Amino acid sequence: MxxxxxxxxxxxxxxxxxxxxxxxxxxxxxxxxxxxxxxxxxxxxxxxxxxxxxxxxxxxxxxxxxxxxxxxxxxxxxxxxxxxxxxxxxxxxxxxxxxxxxxxxxxxxxxxxxxxxxxxxxxxAFRHLVEDAGHLVVAETTVRGRIEWDGDESGRLPCVVIDGKRVNWSEFGAMLMSFEGWQFRIELLDPSDEA
Ligand SMILES: [Zn+2]
Structure with missing residues (x-):
């Protein structure tokens, strides 16, 4: 404590x-x-x-x-x-x-x-992840979240928080595999900006 x-x-x-x-x-x-x-x-x-x-x-x-x-x-x-x-x-x-x-x-x-x-x-009002056969998957084509420290990775890799849920980097990678071949765009925003 x-x-x-x-x-x-x-x-x-x-x-x-x-x-x-x-x-x-x-x-x-x-x-x-x-x-x-x-x-x-x-x-x-x-x-x-x-x-x-x-x-x-x-x-x-x-x-x-x-x-x-x-x-x-x-x-x-x-x-x-x-x-x-x-x-x-x-x-x-x-x-x-x-x-x-x-x-x-x-x-x-x-x-x-x-x-x-x-x-x-x-x-x-947005839900970016939905459950599908026991796994979290990307609901549509936009994901908003927050980059956080992952103690299990000693800060080497981040974890992300999406819909208030913690998702580790490899879980996030697995979610993106359903979009294999798609393009993506990453824009980093200040915590006070609207994502
Ligand atoms: Zn005080």
Missing amino acids: TDNTCVQCGAVAPPHDVVRVASPDGAFRLLCSRCFNIEIAHLAEVRAFEHPEFTPVRLHDADGVVREFHFRSLLFGDQRSLEAFELPFGNEDCAGYRFQLLGDPQSDPFELLGDLVQKMKRAL
Whole structure:
């Protein structure tokens, strides 16, 4: 179990709500998002910054499965980042949906939340993989997902997360074999862009 105690305020934060901050000496400090934001607001001279607290949101995916999302709002000087993490977070295999949206630090955080939830709904309406004879196969001809670290491969090969599910690189390769001879196009997008 990782220790998620904030070194600043002593609060034990949920795993999705902590930030590892690098110090000039190369050491890392673990801060809760609130302490991180207060520090950045001070450094970046963002006036009257208030750290928003968002309650989890439940949304249905394309199969009608309820998925619960937790939020983290971080200030990056000239930008406010809002991320949504599907639980369980801190899972070893980094599965589950994740979303991010960037906005102005002075903008209303709840407006940003509204935009993020709309983006999440659009993404959840798609199902890229379907089960066929006990195997996951590509449903149509487009696959959207996220590249993640694969501990089993020591980072040598990635795994991908599609429809919130973790798929290792060889499983992904096997899925593509039903398209043998087809062409493909890979476009890499920033986490805050819409895939
Ligand atoms: Zn703290």
